Amino acid sequence: MTSTELKIVQSPMSSVSTRVEGWECGLVTPEAVWKGVIGAVRAVMAGDDQRELIKITVGGDVLSDHALMPAPDGSESPDEWLTRMRQKFGAETPILLYARELPSHERSLFDLLVSALGRPVFEEHGLVRGNIDIEVFLGEYRATPGGIHREQCGNSHFVLQGRKYMHFWHGEDWIPKTADWRAAEGDNAIDPEEYLPSLQVPEVVDRGTSLMASAGEFFTWDPGTWHVAETVGPAFAVNIARYTRSFVPGEGTYPFVVESDGRVSTEWLEGYRDFLGDGADLASALAAASAYGLAGADPEHKETAVPRRVAIAGHARRLWHESRGSVQVAAHGRSGVFPASVLPWLVGLADLPYGAECDVPDDPGTQALARFLVENNSLRAVQRLA
Structure with a gap:
């Protein structure tokens, strides 16, 4: 803590x-x-x-x-x-x-x-x-x-x-x-x-x-x-x-039921979508859950460079749901779709304490995920040591 x-x-x-x-x-x-x-x-x-x-x-x-x-x-x-x-x-x-x-x-x-x-x-x-x-x-x-x-x-x-x-x-x-x-x-x-x-x-x-x-x-x-x-x-x-x-x-x-690594089950996510109503889809439901339903201003910046090293910038869970070879990831009220190959790196983030740093692998999918999480202030980019 x-x-x-x-x-x-x-x-x-x-x-x-x-x-x-x-x-x-x-x-x-x-x-x-x-x-x-x-x-x-x-x-x-x-x-x-x-x-x-x-x-x-x-x-x-x-x-x-x-x-x-x-x-x-x-x-x-x-x-x-x-x-x-x-x-x-x-x-x-x-x-x-x-x-x-x-x-x-x-x-x-x-x-x-x-x-x-x-x-x-x-x-x-x-x-x-x-x-x-x-x-x-x-x-x-x-x-x-x-x-x-x-x-x-x-x-x-x-x-x-x-x-x-x-x-x-x-x-x-x-x-x-x-x-x-x-x-x-x-x-x-x-x-x-x-x-x-x-x-x-x-x-x-x-x-x-x-x-x-x-x-x-x-x-x-x-x-x-x-x-x-x-x-x-x-x-x-x-x-x-x-x-x-x-x-x-x-x-x-609606009970918040999420595994320690951020995964949510299909049943839970579909139930939450139905609970929200108003035409919500699974992606928007996952996004809403990642901010606990709280609405906020848009992020203040977009990450243009590919982050090579990142640090944990918040305690909120990075939620994810795997389906048909891809993974929907949500953080701080936004969601995106990424290849399932990002899961080992994403799941590893859940074990890191606030402020801990880690490198971003070279594969394009994980780099895209890292940029998404930085843009939404779940992670922050840091200078990688030479």
């Missing part, structure tokens, strides 16, 4: 659906996640705001002034942005910056999350046919805007800086009969959410469970769990929401 891969360091309540665990990963830093926020800011500035990529809430109001957004050139850190907002609106005013779909606007964050978080987060909970949203919550507030709510998604909520509470309630028997109950409206309605806007946390907190996480810890909760967050001072967190299209835990997921 290296500091580049997510390590779960404790699991005091791993048998319950709402829990706090510790985590370590040297590369999942506030700075790395902030790059995704800046990518979303730039997209909004360019006119892409179809899904409320950035939402700034001050007090009880959502403010749309672009001047309030983090500096799109990346010159403003999370702490600097929050300090600017508190100076403008007052230190006691609740402030929240919410950003979503971050890997779609920053390729480095996509690669980092697929590599570092894939196995302990996505493989543990199963694949979903709905979207996977990567969200940021930065600010200081007494309750998540909108109040107590539930979603059709399972969540892993990593605290990067500060401390925060998450208040949870299970089932519906705890809800007062007089409480207002409404569904989400607007852009979020395609990922159904339900709210209890008339309830204040202090009124019902004793009917649920309250957990606190500090930097280096994360919350996990199942779809359909009522919840609301409360920060303890300023806090910065990144949330992974796996949409199952159901409020019922366990529904809408």
Whole structure:
């Protein structure tokens, strides 16, 4: 295990659906996640705001002034942005910056999350046919805007800086009969959410469970769990929401069943294709599985030279499926077809640790595979020693 891969360091309540665990990963830093926020800011500035990529809430109001957004050139850190907002609106005013779909606007964050978080987060909970949203919550507030709510998604909520509470309630028997109950409206309605806007946390907190996480810890909760967050001072967190299209835990997921060398069976791959629906073929299903269903920006470069030596650049499995004398290989959301002769070299990569180097054989098929894996950031090209 290296500091580049997510390590779960404790699991005091791993048998319950709402829990706090510790985590370590040297590369999942506030700075790395902030790059995704800046990518979303730039997209909004360019006119892409179809899904409320950035939402700034001050007090009880959502403010749309672009001047309030983090500096799109990346010159403003999370702490600097929050300090600017508190100076403008007052230190006691609740402030929240919410950003979503971050890997779609920053390729480095996509690669980092697929590599570092894939196995302990996505493989543990199963694949979903709905979207996977990567969200940021930065600010200081007494309750998540909108109040107590539930979603059709399972969540892993990593605290990067500060401390925060998450208040949870299970089932519906705890809800007062007089409480207002409404569904989400607007852009979020395609990922159904339900709210209890008339309830204040202090009124019902004793009917649920309250957990606190500090930097280096994360919350996990199942779809359909009522919840609301409360920060303890300023806090910065990144949330992974796996949409199952159901409020019922366990529904809408497909088990991730892959051998240690990355091979997937025909039965599993065909089942996943059918699970995805929407005309997916085996190649696109394998590609989706190799990124755990997470969508990301296109790779930033194309490898023009044939790599002669490569190093392992990520922890995500390189998936493959052999059929009719060829092998379909997928990594970080892309797939390609190569001759079956590449398998000995490909399978050997699975035994190498992060950062380990190896030579690329001279045959054209393996060289094409190596270039494909470098282009998609599963491997990186290195200078071969003379």
